[in-house]
Amino acid sequence: MTETPVSALAGLDPVLNAPKRLAIMAVLTGATSADFGFLRDHLAVSDSDLSKQAGALEAAGYLAISKSGRGRGSTTTYKATRPGRAAYTRHRDTLRALLG
């Protein structure tokens, strides 16, 4: 296996190195918004895992979380921020370049 130049790895975002976070950002990049249930079902993750990963992405400034309603009828909606979209695109393009 050939050695990967360090400069080629510069585009990889440490926040998005976690596959679940990368998958969340991928969905939110192709959609204006997605709700909690949609992400959980399509990414096949548990409620707590999705909350945890989304919290990490929110802390990085990559997504915005909004809640509407109260109790059982409440909805949590996720939306990628502009820096989040840029970081995701850079990370994915770097992955593509690394893998040829």
Place this chain on the structure above:
Amino acid sequence: MESNETLRQELREAERGETLGWTGYRFPAWTPIAMAAWAATFTLGLAYLDGVTGNLWSLLHLAVMLGYIWWDHRTQAAYPSYTGRMPREYNRATAALFCSPLVIVPVTYLLGHYAAGWVAAVFIGVTWGLAVFLYNRAYARASAAVQARVA
């Protein structure tokens, strides 16, 4: 360090994820009928209502359309981003839908001018409803093609 195969799998998952906002979207079945009625009644107002009544009629239609978009955004679990990267399978259908008013609107105007307002209203109702119906069908086919490609 992760192997190349693991990274490839992550990349495949990411590429699949990017399409979910599009493939997960479902048009309400009644949209062709609603769009046909909206376009026809809007045209009838333009043809037969003048002054304040005509303006109020147009504003009402604008409010209904904005209300529909707002409601659709709220009720869909995920909403495709038309400003983002649209999967290529949707290109033809989307271009056709957005270009169809370039034919429908001038013909409607001519019918309203040379025939009658109600003729123009019927024409735009039928053609726009049909355009939306065909778009919904083409969208569903494109979604199936995208799902097959990224599976």
